[in-house]
Amino acid sequence: MPTIETERLRLRMFRPDDLDDLAAMFADPEVVKYVGEGKPASREEAAKALDSIIANWSKNGFGRWAAIDKATDAFIGFGGLRSLFGTPEVVYHLAKENWGKGFATELGRAALRFGFEDRGFDRIVAITKPLNAASIHVLEKLGMKYEKHAHYYDLDVVQYEIGRNEFKWDGSAYTLRAE
Secondary structure, eight states, X not given: OEEEEESSEEEEOOOGGGHHHHHHHXXXXXXTTTSTTSXXXXXXXXXXXXHHHHHHHHHHXXXXXXXXXXXXXXXXXXXXXXXXXXXXXXXXXXXXXXXXXXXXXXXXXXHHHIIIIISOOSEEEEEEOTXXXXXXXXXXXXXXXXXXXXXXXXXXXXXXXXXXXXXXXXXXXXXXXXX
């Protein structure tokens, strides 16, 4: 399973000992406002999510990484790729104290590069709730374009997309290591 280093982030595989950090993030009402039903998750729900994240790498050959701030070695959130009904989807979630620092864009850009260059995807999508202006801004910074309004997981969302030929790497640091 690969690890990616960007200028400020280490994107590594989740481990069982990440549960405390993940559970704390999922318990924050502001962090989950635009996730699912918008309600904080219990520690048990976070544990199920962690197990699913770890298992999806083996199942799909891609997945979500724990995002670590290289300067502090602190868990700041997670992101990467997951499958949206068979189509690769870029995702990112950050703990509130890490919002507004460009980490979501840096993580999203690395996930897109991994998807296009290392997994050979032709197209990657992203979904968010229509009122999540911060997430839409990140998607647009990544070069993704609005595709449609959709209804997935009993939620109304907007879907953005980007093709391999449209993705432009900005030249920033990116190192991929196999584990």
